[in-house]
Amino acid sequence: MTDVAPRLAALAERLLEEPLPVRIRAWDGSEAGPPGAPALRIRHRRALRRVLWSPGELGLARAWVAGELDVDGDLYGLLAQLAPLIWEKSEDSHARQRVTALVRDPDVRVAVRELLSLGGPLPPPAPPREERRRRFGVRHTPGRDRQAVRHHYDVGNDFYELVLGPSMVYSCAYWEPGNEGRTPSLEEAQHAKLDLVCRKLALTPGSRLLDVGCGWGSLVLHAAREYGVSAVGITLSHEQATYARKRVAEEGLADRVEIRVQDYRDVADGPYEAIASIGMAEHVGRERYLEYASGLYSLLKSGGRLLNHQIARRPMRDESAYQVDDFIEAYVFPDGELAPLARTAGALEEAGFEVRDVESLREHYALTLRAWVDNLEGAFARAAALTSPGRARVWRLYMAASALAFERNRIGVNQILAVRTPVSGESGLPLRTREWLGG
Structure with a gap:
């Protein structure tokens, strides 16, 4: 039989x-779909069982x-072709009504029964346990947050070194044009981002900086080395902390x-002149966001940023x-939640902050993700050996799909500069607020 595709x-x-x-390429050797199009290869009938189940x-x-x-060939090409079907079609009411009608169509039910016969009627085996989330306790309690963070970050520092490169920065870089239009390297772009954060926070020698979700320590090291600050970095990941301390x-x-190794809710040694929270607030959760913002506000000195x-x-x-x-929740960021920009800014204001500047870096994150995917694909066998084949496949799909989501404005990323403005109203910012741009 060679008619599956x-x-x-x-x-x-x-x-x-x-x-x-x-194009579809099935395990029986059959193919179907437009010649030359990106190809989805179905290696085993169990794939059908998983989708039907x-x-x-x-x-x-x-x-x-x-x-x-x-995927045979370009992963981005395949995802770009499937994106309208996954994103736009899923939000189109006519498409949903069409699917509902088709489910009632006797011919379609016959086709589904045929697919069941191809894939097999029994539930498919579960994916490897280490690739799936573990759920224990109430969402966004300290214990549950520790589990979620460690699922994502404690997969081996060697693996992250391979993907992120020497900077060990796991957030979007800042891609300033180089001399004569030269495209900067990932390392240069991450250095530019760290320096941009320090300039926005107006760091000066001797000031105290708190980095909430410090990762492998790149920002606190940069701030201490280049700006002379005294810095505290907190993370829930023991592997990150060990690496950063080294x-x-x-x-x-x-x-x-x-x-x-500390939860943001347990920090009690303020005041700080500056706080950075880079790529951490996505883990906080809607029900905890005002608590998060209020806690950071309480840790800042008057006039702090x-x-x-x-x-x-x-x-x-x-x-x-x-x-x-579903994919992100199950395999990438358990309990992670994204909020619209207005909701984030509103919660910061409700906590007492004055929001002074918002900068979108959406396109910057797309470029960063593509650089990470290049790193992963260039050493995929080693990445799989450092973690597991399943985990390496998860990261490849997750980062490539995320790059397209940023490029197509499905998601964005923003730097919000907020101030604990004193009663006098003196924010400490000049009239030309973006002094960090220079010139």
């Missing part, structure tokens, strides 16, 4: 009401993690930089309908 393509086109934009993104993700689905010792900065660097999603007409992406 044509049968799958025919069913997909009927559901979509348009030609299939990608868990329709939607989660079933596809499980098949991808297990290695039963793969870097601090090697640079001879132990007298000015402290790395703690907060730099909140956070991924944002587009707002919805009905915000109560927001749901975390």
